[in-house]
Amino acid sequence: MRFVLKTNYGQDVNLFLHGGQRFWYGLLLAVVLLAPLVLDTFYLGEFALVFIWAIAGTGLMLLVGYTGLVSLGHAAFLAIGAYAHTYFLTQGLPFVLSVPLATMFCAVVGYIVGLPALRMTGIYFAIATLAFERISAFVIEHWEAVTGGHFGIRVPDATVLGSNVDGPVGFYYVCLGVLAVSLLATMNLLRSPTGRAFIAVRDSEVSAQSMGINLARTKCTAFALSAAFTGLAGSLFAHKIGYLAPDAFTVQTSIQLLLMVVVGGLGSLQGIVYGAIFLGLLPQAIAFARDVLPQRIAEIPGLEPGIFGLILILFLVFEPLGIHGRWVKIRTWFDEFPLYRKATYKRQRSYLRTERVR
Amino acid sequence: MEILQLLIIGLSQGCVYGLIALGFVLIYKATEMVNFAQGDIMMLGAFVAFSLANLAGLPFVLVFAATLLIMAGFGMALERGVLRSMIGEPPFAVLMLTIGLGFVIRAVAGAIWGNQPRALDSPLAGGIVEIQGLIIGHENIAIVVGTALLCALLYLFFRFTRLGIAMQAASQNQLAAYYLGIPVKRVFSLVWAISAAIAATAGILVAPVSLIDPLMGFVGIKAFAAAIVGGFGSLPGAIVGGLVIGIAEQFVYLFLPPGVSEVSAFILLLAMLIVRPEGIFATLQQKKV
Numbered sequence: 001m002r003f004v005l006k007t008n009y010g011q012d013v014n015l016f017l018h019g020g021q022r023f024w025y026g027l028l029l030a031v032v033l034l035a036p037l038v039l040d041t042f043y044l045g046e047f048a049l050v051f052i053w054a055i056a057g058t059g060l061m062l063l064v065g066y067t068g069l070v071s072l073g074h075a076a077f078l079a080i081g082a083y084a085h086t087y088f089l090t091q092g093l094p095f096v097l098s099v100p101l102a103t104m105f106c107a108v109v110g111y112i113v114g115l116p117a118l119r120m121t122g123i124y125f126a127i128a129t130l131a132f133e134r135i136s137a138f139v140i141e142h143w144e145a146v147t148g149g150h151f152g153i154r155v156p157d158a159t160v161l162g163s164n165v166d167g168p169v170g171f172y173y174v175c176l177g178v179l180a181v182s183l184l185a186t187m188n189l190l191r192s193p194t195g196r197a198f199i200a201v202r203d204s205e206v207s208a209q210s211m212g213i214n215l216a217r218t219k220c221t222a223f224a225l226s227a228a229f230t231g232l233a234g235s236l237f238a239h240k241i242g243y244l245a246p247d248a249f250t251v252q253t254s255i256q257l258l259l260m261v262v263v264g265g266l267g268s269l270q271g272i273v274y275g276a277i278f279l280g281l282l283p284q285a286i287a288f289a290r291d292v293l294p295q296r297i298a299e300i301p302g303l304e305p306g307i308f309g310l311i312l313i314l315f316l317v318f319e320p321l322g323i324h325g326r327w328v329k330i331r332t333w334f335d336e337f338p339l340y341r342k343a344t345y346k347r348q349r350s351y352l353r354t355e356r357v358r
Numbered sequence: 359m360e361i362l363q364l365l366i367i368g369l370s371q372g373c374v375y376g377l378i379a380l381g382f383v384l385i386y387k388a389t390e391m392v393n394f395a396q397g398d399i400m401m402l403g404a405f406v407a408f409s410l411a412n413l414a415g416l417p418f419v420l421v422f423a424a425t426l427l428i429m430a431g432f433g434m435a436l437e438r439g440v441l442r443s444m445i446g447e448p449p450f451a452v453l454m455l456t457i458g459l460g461f462v463i464r465a466v467a468g469a470i471w472g473n474q475p476r477a478l479d480s481p482l483a484g485g486i487v488e489i490q491g492l493i494i495g496h497e498n499i500a501i502v503v504g505t506a507l508l509c510a511l512l513y514l515f516f517r518f519t520r521l522g523i524a525m526q527a528a529s530q531n532q533l534a535a536y537y538l539g540i541p542v543k544r545v546f547s548l549v550w551a552i553s554a555a556i557a558a559t560a561g562i563l564v565a566p567v568s569l570i571d572p573l574m575g576f577v578g579i580k581a582f583a584a585a586i587v588g589g590f591g592s593l594p595g596a597i598v599g600g601l602v603i604g605i606a607e608q609f610v611y612l613f614l615p616p617g618v619s620e621v622s623a624f625i626l627l628l629a630m631l632i633v634r635p636e637g638i639f640a641t642l643q644q645k646k647v
Contacts, residue, residue, distance in 0.1 A: 070450045072457075116632040122449055123392050123590070127582055128631050131624035134579075138621045251579075255457060262454060302473075302572065306465020312458035316451050317443055349446030 002335075015187055032176060041168040045240075046280060048168070051175035052236050054276035057260050058182045058269075059229025064258070065266040066190065067222040068202030070126045073133030075253035077227045079140060081106050081234025082244055083147050086155050095158040099178075102235040103228050110227025114220040133254060141246045152245030155238045175236055182229055183269060189225075190269075198222050230257075252305060259312050265322025274323040282308070320347065359491055364608040370498035370567070372604020373505040377560035378581035379588065379596035380512075381553040387591050388529040388549040391441065391452045395460035396557055397578020402463055403429045403558025404478065404570045405471050411479045418481050425562060426555045433554025434547045441550070442543065460575065467572040475569035483566030497566040504563050508556065509597060516593075525549060583627040588638050595639035602626070602638075 004011070004018050016022045036044055056078060063069050084105045088098035113132050120128060140147045147153060160174070189195045197218045200208040209215050238244055256279060264275025286304050319326055325345070333340045381396045393399075407425040410416050416424070440459065444452050477483075482500040486493050516522040528535040528545045536542045561570075568574060580603060588599025603623045611619035 064450075068450075070453065116628070120631060123453065124586065124631060126450075126453065127586055128628060130579065131583065131627045134624045135621050135628070138617065142617060255461075258454065258457075302461075302465045302468045305461045306468075309458035309461025309465070313440065313455055313462065316455045316458070317440070320447070320451060347447070 015184075029180075036169045036172055044168040044172045046284070048172045048175040049240055050276045050280035051172075051179045052233050052240060053257075053260060053279050054273050055175075055179050055182050055236065056230045056233035056257055057264065057272040057276050058179075058186050059226040059231075059233070060257050060261050061264075061266075061269070061272050062186065062189075062198065062229065063222055063226035064261055065268070065271070066195070066202060067198040067219065067226075069219065069222065070122075070258070071129040071223075071226070072126050072251075072254050072258070073129035073131075073136075074226075074230050074257050075249045075251070076129075076133040076136040077106050077110065077230035078234040078237060078253065078257075079246075079249035080109055080136065081231030082155075082238035082249075083140060083153075084231070085235030086153055086238050086244055087146055089156045089158065090153075095160050099232065099235045103232045106231025106234070107224045107228035110231075111220055111224040113227075114223035130251070130254075133251065137246060137249065140249075147246075148244070150246065152243055155242055155244060158239055171239060178232065178236060182232065183272075186229075186269060194218070194221060256308065259308055261322075262312065263315050263322050265324030265326075266320075268322075268324040270327075271322050271324035274327075278323065282311075321345065360612075363492060364612060365605060366492065366494055366498060368605030368608035369601060370501040370604070371607065372584075372601035373501045373597075374560055374564045374567075374577065374600070375581045375584040375604055376597035376600025377505055377508070377556060377563070378578055379585035379600050380508075380593060381556045381560075382582065382585045383588075383591060383593055383596040384553045384556070385549060386585075387593070388525055389441075389445070389546050390449065390529075391444070392449060392456065393553070394453060394456040394578070394582075395463060395575075396553070397575035397581060398460040398463040398467075399429070399433065399554050399575075400557040400561040400564075400578070401570070401572060401575040402432070402467060402561075403554070404561030404565045404574065405467055405476075406558070407562045407565065408471070408476050408478050408570055412476070418479075422562060425558050429558035430551040430555040433550040433552075436554070437547045437550035442546070445543075445546070460578075464572050464575065471572070473572060475571040477569055478562070478565035480562070480566050482563070495567075497563075501563045501567070504559065505597070508559060509594075512593065521545075521548065580623040583623045586627055587630045589636060592639035598638055 002018065002020070006012065016025065032047075035047065039047070056074070059077070060071065060074055063071055081102050085098050085102035088101050089095070093101065113129075116128070141149060143149075160170075190199070197208070197213045200211065200213055201215060201218050201222075205215060208218075241248060260275035260279045261272065262275075263278050264273070265271030283304065286307060290303075315322060321328070329345055332344065378396050378400055381399070382393060385391055385393045385396075403425055406428050407421055410421045410424055411418065436459070440455070441452070444455060480497075482497050485496040487496070487499065488494075516526060524535070524540045525545055525548070527538070527540055528542050532542055535545075564574075564577075568577075581600065584599035584603045585596050586599070587602055588595030588597070603626060606626055607619050607622050610622040614622075
């Protein structure tokens, strides 16, 4: 067990609690910065995708993990970000201007969609986002002037300061940079009054409101921010897939995003990254398994979503805190070695309806 | 005349939505779990009926009864095996769990029966009745009549049987019901069984209209919209919501550009949530601060 003796107020403000954390995160940063020197371009592409998922996951984690609102329609924001970015690029805007514009656009859409959402809680909100996703998919399919309809639209090459970033190395660094900025921004946001309000709303709407938090405004802000991050990921995702078509963003994409934050661990920023790595590696693992498994099983249509579903079920039943939660448990076990108490992380259950009106 | 024709088709389509929504609402009312896999359970029911009727060649009445029994057993097993450990967990976790279940059921159905659409051998399919120029398919009549019968049966069950009243009690307060000696866990199992049987009924009734394939469960999303439009947690609301959406879809199809009808259920849902979030038959109340 490590105790940090705080001797000045600066230590309360530090993002990292102690030298150990600073060392390990520094090492991680060095590794990901130097990775392009040793890795093959294929793996760089895969890592870039993991970074993109992590950026989208940041948005969803803010909403699901910290504000306690479940969205079943975040693929819509991924799509809106991607299409808006592509549209701005084709209009001749530079990459560095187009990405923020697409992000802002998503935030505005998120805010507008979030306005009616402030009247809903829980399941109603989830279904409303699902409905929004279907409607936005419909608009994307039929607004051919901007989105190319069913035929899709090609994403123009992006250049930053005169150099092409569509190459694997350049794109890797762009995604890494955006991810680092997003994570830092989120870390700081969560320590601000806004972020604390999010967490208060998640834990109990009733008590949050009693403490003077404007529920509607807080939820709307959370949804807009979440949409902005996901849209940011979407604008990078557009470059990753190179050609936008409506079938790239479906209900299943939304579920995958949700799977990512649940598997990673709700309510933790590290969980986003674990979840993104998981989501990035899983299709590869399934493709590999298809080669190994007997043909009868490997050729099942819909095997991939089926496995996604199974993993989701297993996590929810056996490890609702996700990969990060498991890691915290393991660390605590070593910290408190012979004295680890199993009930430390026991789940709180509520059997009364009144307990559940939060 | 055209309007009346559309109304009848919308009515039968709406009944299908209503039946699936009924399954949602039943489970939600009793256990406060939201079962997103309801549409997929319907699909499974249709496939079971398909196996019994087309492959085993049983007579239809027997197929119907056997399918209901098998699916009720399936629903019960699902509750016992997977969802019982989730009692008392936050609703969101259960929602995610049932979404996962839906994916798994779809994959399993695809593995067993393949992905091509199948047609069920059903005596309800094929024929038409003509009343003064109105053309009504037998399958549409079967859906409407079947739904009406089922609703009546459910009403009597909840109103007059001990078990039905015990279910109502458990839905109002799990802990109090438990103190009064109601075996809450067994009641939950039975609720899942009934809900799965309702879904299977919907599956058999809808099979002649839309072919059976693993993706037919996506109707469940629209049924969800129906449940909310009707007021989540209200049994008559589920049927009314289903009818509203079914009929609205048909009219949107006629009067608005193609494709809009596909999303009209969701537009209706969003509009409803903005105007009257508690639905037509309000049951949910919010705690005021």
